[in-house]
């Protein structure tokens with residue numbers, strides 16, 4: 455008989471997962487992933503089941519990290535919601551298994567993990583690629599990812615100015631009212647991104663909203679949305695002129711409309727920069743195209759369980 459799995463809700467997961475612990479673990483696992491040693495890490499590209507009638511999809515994201523003893527899968531749904539809907543667009547559950555015997559050891563909320571690990575990975579990209587002395591941060595979107603990105607970016611870096619744009623201005627104001635620090639609400643994407651050093655795109659857009667002609671030379675774009683092969687957030691000009699980094703080459707080729715449809719060349723994986731195989735071209739305009747990886751959920755879930763176990 456094995457013990458029943460630990461059940462952790464969103465509040466517990468949020469409480470047990472700090473950016474301080476998460477960032478070094480993500481750096482380490484992404485560096486290892488990019489070495490493609492299958493005796494260390496196995497992570498297939500996400501399996502996606504489209505739910506066309508309801509503008510959604512289900513993604514299944516397994517990962518096995520042999521040295522860390524982590525066997526994990528996340529199940530995540532993403533639904534394009536009407537503006538102002540009270541339902542979250544991204545919902546997820548993470549399962550941790552005992553890799554030796556195969557039973558489930560923990561079942562936990564995956565929304566907080568998805569929000570925090572995605573923002574933490576974007577912050578790692580900014581640390582490597584944003585211009586030295588970056589002063590202006592711009593966030594496009596005002597949902598869950600926009601919020602986690604605001605939290606980690608303002609925590610890890612010191613910006614002089616933070617700007618936000620959202621499709622409906624009142625949503626941007628609602629976003630800002632929830633925060634402690636000063637944030638300028640902009641009425642157009644162009645206004646928001648002009649002169650910005652770092653731009654986060656975290657929207658549910660399926661057509662380009664960010665155009666290369668508006669982006670300052672040398673800026674860094676962390677592109678988080680547009681995770682289907684026919685969805686875009688960035689236009690062809692930006693994709694072709696920037697140095698493009700991705701989380702996983704296989705994932706980017708299978709899932710990123712910004713890469714597939716623009717014909718942009720991928721320069722390197724974030725992990726390849728972390729492990730020293732490719733340079734960070736900080737002086738150039740850079741795009742980090744994030745799609746999300748099972749290994750990121752796996753190390754996050756392990757951290758949550760370690761913290762929870764240390765308290766019980």
Ligand SMILES: NC(=O)C1=CN([C@@H]2O[C@H](COP(=O)(O)OP(=O)(O)OC[C@H]3O[C@@H](n4cnc5c(N)ncnc54)[C@H](O)[C@@H]3O)[C@@H](O)[C@H]2O)C=CC1
Pocket residue numbers: 532535537542543544568572595596597598599600620621622625656657658659660661663677678679680681744745746747
């Ligand atoms: N790269 C990754 O690892 C992850 C990516 N995502 C993606 O990030 C994006 C944001 O996710 P959440 O913050 O969870 O969603 P959310 O629903 O909480 O926020 C979405 C934001 O995008 C805006 N938006 C929706 N459609 C738009 C359009 N056509 N044009 C401009 N703005 C639009 C909404 O007004 C809202 O501000 C989604 O595309 C999602 O698939 C989500 C989780 C992980």
Ligand SMILES: O=C([O-])C1=[NH+]CCC1
Pocket residue numbers: 513530532544568681745746747
């Ligand atoms: O990595 C992830 O969990 C997701 N990426 C896009 C939607 C959800």
